[in-house]
Amino acid sequence: MTEEAIMESSAVRARVPAKINLHLGVGDVRPDGYHRLRTVYQAISVYDELIVKNAPTLRMSLTGEGEGELPLDDDNLVIRAARALAEEHGVTAGADIQLHKRIPLAGGLAGGSADAAGALLACARLWGVDVDTASLAAIGARLGSDIPFCLYGGNALGTGHGERIESLPVGATLHWVVAVADGQLSTPRVYSELDDLRAAGVGEYHGDTDALVTELRVGDAESVAPLLHNDMQAAAIGLRPAIAEVLDVGLADGALAGMVSGSGPTVLLLARDDHHAHALAGRVRLRGVARDVLTAHGPVQGAHLY
Ligand code: ATP
Numbered sequence: 001m002t003e004e005a006i007m008e009s010s011a012v013r014a015r016v017p018a019k020i021n022l023h024l025g026v027g028d029v030r031p032d033g034y035h036r037l038r039t040v041y042q043a044i045s046v047y048d049e050l051i052v053k054n055a056p057t058l059r060m061s062l063t064g065e066g067e068g069e070l071p072l073d074d075d076n077l078v079i080r081a082a083r084a085l086a087e088e089h090g091v092t093a094g095a096d097i098q099l100h101k102r103i104p105l106a107g108g109l110a111g112g113s114a115d116a117a118g119a120l121l122a123c124a125r126l127w128g129v130d131v132d133t134a135s136l137a138a139i140g141a142r143l144g145s146d147i148p149f150c151l152y153g154g155n156a157l158g159t160g161h162g163e164r165i166e167s168l169p170v171g172a173t174l175h176w177v178v179a180v181a182d183g184q185l186s187t188p189r190v191y192s193e194l195d196d197l198r199a200a201g202v203g204e205y206h207g208d209t210d211a212l213v214t215e216l217r218v219g220d221a222e223s224v225a226p227l228l229h230n231d232m233q234a235a236a237i238g239l240r241p242a243i244a245e246v247l248d249v250g251l252a253d254g255a256l257a258g259m260v261s262g263s264g265p266t267v268l269l270l271a272r273d274d275h276h277a278h279a280l281a282g283r284v285r286l287r288g289v290a291r292d293v294l295t296a297h298g299p300v301q302g303a304h305l306y
Pocket of ligand 1: 066070075076077078104105106107108109110111112113115116146185187262263264
């Protein structure tokens with residue numbers, strides 16, 4: 001075997017889903033600067049992939065979304081996650097991490113968190129670090145609120161600042177149209193817009209997730225649809241009014257419900273089933289209101305090796 005063939009055969013591959021928030025309740029700001037959250041997460045079938053190989057130093061490359069735009073150094077969450085794992089477990093080896101991104105950048109789908117989760121999982125395997133999901137999640141939580149969920153996947157209740165995860169029983173599969181906006185929205189910017197709205201007395205905290213959690217277990221798309229909620233939606237639309245048009249188009253075209261994904265600007269449209277999702281996606285595509293229109297389903301499993 002050539003050296004290259006040995007490196008290839010020891011490659012570790014990880015796949016990590018995007019997250020959406022079926023409910024996103026944003027509370028007050030804690031003394032540490034984080035907002036208190038109560039959120040219901042769902043992992044959906046839009047994936048980033050990582051291929052990790054042995055290397056003397058820690059380095060990464062990137063293809064797909066964000067190529068030529070995202071830094072590939074210590075500012076990238078992939079490198080930060082791998083470094084945090086190495087430091088915690090005394091690993092001195094490096095890794096070559098190839099990232100293929102399909103999750104749109106800064107779209108409210110936690111792409112960066114997904115990549116960090118994938119790097120934690122894949123590097124742990126590459127370096128032979130014996131850790132469970134909870135230990136990886138604890139490292140991830142120090143880097144980003146959504147990283148623990150990206151490791152667990154499925155449906156989950158998120159509390160704290162989103163990093164405390166309680167997995168929820170899985171019921172019906174939901175089918176989504178994901179309307180990817182042209183351009184990005186910075187999550188901190190949307191939080192500060194929300195703070196401004198609240199200071200002006202507009203919008204309140206929605207913390208009740210009980211009915212949604214029940215319907216996710218026993219119901220279907222029709223019963224889940226009226227229970228979807230995002231406290232950040234008004235702030236995202238305030239900063240990017242074009243989001244409202246995408247929502248209007250989706251609802252006019254037959255979506256059961258429409259909502260902003262996380263901090264936006266991605267819009268999620270709930271369909272009745274897979275067939276309906278494809279038909280709806282086709283109609284939304286024709287309207288030309290989104291850069292890209294994907295279909296996806298959830299819940300799916302979190303970061304996994306394959
Ligand atoms: P969230 O909803 O988790 O706040 P998002 O989905 O809106 O995030 P991301 O795609 O996670 O947005 O990117 C947020 C920012 O994180 C990017 O603008 C970028 O500056 C930074 N970042 C660092 N590493 C990555 C990465 N591997 N992929 C994406 N973004 C990254």
